[in-house]
Amino acid sequence: MKEKDKEPPKRYYRKRVELYKMIDKIKLWPSRNGRLHGIKTLEKLGEQVRITTHCDKTFIVNNSRNSRAARWLRNQWFGKVCPICKVPDWKLEKYSTTRFKRHYGSLLLSEGQKKD
Ligand SMILES: [Zn+2]
Numbered sequence: 001m002k003e004k005d006k007e008p009p010k011r012y013y014r015k016r017v018e019l020y021k022m023i024d025k026i027k028l029w030p031s032r033n034g035r036l037h038g039i040k041t042l043e044k045l046g047e048q049v050r051i052t053t054h055c056d057k058t059f060i061v062n063n064s065r066n067s068r069a070a071r072w073l074r075n076q077w078f079g080k081v082c083p084i085c086k087v088p089d090w091k092l093e094k095y096s097t098t099r100f101k102r103h104y105g106s107l108l109l110s111e112g113q114k115k116d
Contacts, residue, residue, distance in 0.1 A: 013106050
């Protein structure tokens with residue numbers, strides 16, 4: 001089997017990871033109108049997260065794993081990629097091979113959290 005025939009590796013994340021950890025890893029944001037934006041910066045503010053996209057929109061969302069955005073991200077629901085954010089193909093490729101599982105995958109925990 002030739003190297004190029006292999007499928008790209010899939011990444012698995014748990015469904016119950018908090019939104020902040022998920023978008024910190026993926027760096028993509030699905031807006032309500034179906035656009036997928038690239039995240040430039042994100043900052044955790046208590047139970048909320050402040051997000052700035054590459055098209056320079058800043059907004060604050062709840063750090064909830066059950067929010068609309070979290071669900072859309074997990075289900076990979078989006079129409080178009082934002083033309084201003086210019087999300088690179090490799091990032092979209094990586095995202096498209098990411099799967100979210102309930103019982104399997106990384107919990108995206110920081111070192112301190114790993115001990116139960
Ligand atoms: Zn954008």
